Amino acid sequence: MFSFLYNPGKFFIAAEKSHNYIKMTAIYLMIIGILYALVFSPDDYQQGFTVKIMFIHVPAAWLAMFTYALMTIYGILALSFKITFGYIFIKAVAPIGLIFTLMCLITGSIWGKPMWGTWWVWDARLTSVLILGIFYIIIMILNRSFDDIENGEKISTIFVLLGSINLPIIKFSVDWWNTLHQPASISKLASPSIEISLLLPLIVMTIAFKVLFLFLISLRVRAEINIRKQILKE
Amino acid sequence: MILASNISCKRGNNLIFENLNFKIEDGVATIISGKNGSGKTSLLRILANLLKPKKGDIIWKGKSIYKNIDEYHKELTYIADINCSKENLSVYENMKFWKNLYKSSISNDLFLKLLSNIDLDNYINERVKNLSSGQKRKLELTRLIIEERHTWILDEPFLGLDQHSVSIIGQTISDHLKQKGTVILSSHIPVNITNKTYIDLDLHESN
Amino acid sequence: MSQINKNLFIFFKSILSISFRDIKIQFRNMSYIYSIMIFFIMIILIFIFAIGPDEEQLKVYLIPILWSILILCSCISINNLLKDDYLDGNFGIYQFTGISFELIAISKIFTSWILYQLPILILMPFIAFIIEINETKIFHLIITIAIGSPILTVFTLISSAMMLTNSKNLILGSIIMIPLCIPVIIFSIGAITNDQELFTAQINILLSIFFASLAIGPWVISGCIKIALKN
Numbered sequence: 001m002f003s004f005l006y007n008p009g010k011f012f013i014a015a016e017k018s019h020n021y022i023k024m025t026a027i028y029l030m031i032i033g034i035l036y037a038l039v040f041s042p043d044d045y046q047q048g049f050t051v052k053i054m055f056i057h058v059p060a061a062w063l064a065m066f067t068y069a070l071m072t073i074y075g076i077l078a079l080s081f082k083i084t085f086g087y088i089f090i091k092a093v094a095p096i097g098l099i100f101t102l103m104c105l106i107t108g109s110i111w112g113k114p115m116w117g118t119w120w121v122w123d124a125r126l127t128s129v130l131i132l133g134i135f136y137i138i139i140m141i142l143n144r145s146f147d148d149i150e151n152g153e154k155i156s157t158i159f160v161l162l163g164s165i166n167l168p169i170i171k172f173s174v175d176w177w178n179t180l181h182q183p184a185s186i187s188k189l190a191s192p193s194i195e196i197s198l199l200l201p202l203i204v205m206t207i208a209f210k211v212l213f214l215f216l217i218s219l220r221v222r223a224e225i226n227i228r229k230q231i232l233k234e
Numbered sequence: 235m236i237l238a239s240n241i242s243c244k245r246g247n248n249l250i251f252e253n254l255n256f257k258i259e260d261g262v263a264t265i266i267s268g269k270n271g272s273g274k275t276s277l278l279r280i281l282a283n284l285l286k287p288k289k290g291d292i293i294w295k296g297k298s299i300y301k302n303i304d305e306y307h308k309e310l311t312y313i314a315d316i317n318c319s320k321e322n323l324s325v326y327e328n329m330k331f332w333k334n335l336y337k338s339s340i341s342n343d344l345f346l347k348l349l350s351n352i353d354l355d356n357y358i359n360e361r362v363k364n365l366s367s368g369q370k371r372k373l374e375l376t377r378l379i380i381e382e383r384h385t386w387i388l389d390e391p392f393l394g395l396d397q398h399s400v401s402i403i404g405q406t407i408s409d410h411l412k413q414k415g416t417v418i419l420s421s422h423i424p425v426n427i428t429n430k431t432y433i434d435l436d437l438h439e440s441n
Numbered sequence: 442m443s444q445i446n447k448n449l450f451i452f453f454k455s456i457l458s459i460s461f462r463d464i465k466i467q468f469r470n471m472s473y474i475y476s477i478m479i480f481f482i483m484i485i486l487i488f489i490f491a492i493g494p495d496e497e498q499l500k501v502y503l504i505p506i507l508w509s510i511l512i513l514c515s516c517i518s519i520n521n522l523l524k525d526d527y528l529d530g531n532f533g534i535y536q537f538t539g540i541s542f543e544l545i546a547i548s549k550i551f552t553s554w555i556l557y558q559l560p561i562l563i564l565m566p567f568i569a570f571i572i573e574i575n576e577t578k579i580f581h582l583i584i585t586i587a588i589g590s591p592i593l594t595v596f597t598l599i600s601s602a603m604m605l606t607n608s609k610n611l612i613l614g615s616i617i618m619i620p621l622c623i624p625v626i627i628f629s630i631g632a633i634t635n636d637q638e639l640f641t642a643q644i645n646i647l648l649s650i651f652f653a654s655l656a657i658g659p660w661v662i663s664g665c666i667k668i669a670l671k672n
């Protein structure tokens with residue numbers, strides 16, 4: 001029943017069948033979410049209108065990390081159970097992860113300019129998200145810089161797994177580094193409670209982003225499978 | 235005895251050979267012949283488990299070698315088409331290293347005997363980078379004796395050797411065959427080996 | 442019992458012979474090791490010229506700079522560590538010895554540390570003497586380098602093993618290695634520049650990274666070598 005999750009052919013068929021549904025759901029949810037967030041939810045009394053950036057920033061950040069988790073799972077599947085779909089998946093999904101990471105960083109710095117007065121601070125969160133982005137870039141480079149395609153895929157999958165061990169350590173160490181070097185006043189993003197009128201649009205936006213993510217995955221993975229077929233035919 | 239069933243090999247986008255079946259028996263030298271690019275080296279690398287065939291299986295002692303890989307490795311001596319001796323070490327140091335690495339029981343006296351057999355005894359303390367290419371190849375072939383293995387896989391062993399050395403190596407191979415050893419080699423040079431069969435890769439060429 | 446001991450002895454001899462041979466080859470031609478040491482000193486000089494002769498500033502910046510240069514020095518040897526053995530077919534013959542590649546990876550870690558990190562560790566007291574920082578800090582610096590440089594060696598070997606089949610993009614090895622080194626540099630610099638209580642805590646974390654990398658490293662390295670061999 002779940003074989004479409006690791007079988008390229010079945011994934012292709014499932015993705016083709018569900019293409020339209022996912023696309024329309026993503027569009028509708030996006031429209032609802034954006035309208036809800038921009039028009040119907042109140043401004044923050046301190047941050048004003050800039051708080052609305054949160055509705056893009058937070059789902060993007062979650063997805064940036066979620067993508068890496070997914071890649072790790074598929075990496076383990078690929079290396080230990082010899083499921084080739086894992087390699088295809090990692091190759092296809094790494095750019096999506098990079099896009100969400102960049103989205104998170106850019107919206108973050110747009111929010112930071114009026115709030116903190118600078119585009120960039122070496123805050124622990126910002127730094128570790130930047131490193132996450134660098135990991136995505138390295139994975140993409142590794143996939144493309146080997147003569148033998150299968151070799152590049154295996155090496156980049158090993159790097160994904162290495163990163164999944166190392167990223168938490170990096171996050172921890174950067175937190176440590178940050179508290180040593182800077183006063184903790186900067187990480188204002190962690191607000192203890194959130195108003196329900198802001199939470200609802202956030203949930204809608206999160207779901208909308210997740211569906212968009214699914215849509216992007218189904219597109220990218222199908223493209224990758226097609227490329228694979230082309231190579232095998234030659 | 236090694237059985238190859240239906241092995242196919244693909245390098246890059248070219249299918250080199252397809253559905254190859256053969257049998258390698260103990261006590262008989264199997265000589266793999268074929269023109270350049272017909273996949274001699276690839277076939278030997280597949281037999282030495284240095285390359286995965288695209289399809290097919292290799293059966294040894296009634297089992298697939300991929301299920302019994304450690305035991306299979308302990309039977310093999312593989313001599314590649316390149317020399318693996320280190321240029322900055324002397325002839326003796328290289329041989330000593332192989333002896334330690336392969337846990338061989340060969341004594342030091344035999345080293346000298348071996349080297350004098352192939353006219354290298356004057357070079358025993360010479361760095362390998364100062365040897366000629368034929369001498370380097372002969373040094374490489376001493377591994378056959380040092381490693382004391384049952385199955386020999388030799389990729390172009392006579393590359394750059396003179397007639398005299400070729401006959402000595404041929405004699406060594408014949409001696410090994412008499413002790414029911416297995417020898418698989420690829421060569422362009424005709425060799426004087428008593429018991430031999432041929433696998434011609436040109437006949438199996440795809441396309 | 443003695444039979445088992447003898448077999449064990451032969452087995453270790455066979456592994457150690459790889460290490461000894463690697464060390465011997467490098468010692469025949471010391472120029473590479475000297476070059477790394479000189480490179481290390483040269484970059485310190487460059488930084489001193491860039492910062493200026495002001496002693497107060499030098500005292501603040503030089504320890505972080507020393508650690509950064511240590512990482513750079515590890516990076517430049519990435520393409521030397523395993524490539525020779527791969528190109529002349531030595532990994533091929535290791536496969537038939539019955540020694541697993543994990544053990545060979547451990548022996549490679551050992552030799553690479555001795556060849557490329559130990560000279561810098563020996564150099565360290567002299568450098569510290571030149572830049573005149575106080576004694577406890579020199580002591581802390583040497584301890585962190587002694588714990589941290591094996592970790593760097595493991596990471597260089599990992600990226601080196603990943604780059605075995607790649608001959609066109611040589612800088613990629615360093616790109617893989619540097620992000621992995623971030624925790625090491627943070628905790629070592631933290632251990633040196635902070636006060637005594639935090640020192641032990643950070644050294645403990647550094648030690649845990651050390652053991653973790655020694656546990657995972659050989660496994661990853663051997664996996665990459667096997668992938669490269671089956672190519």
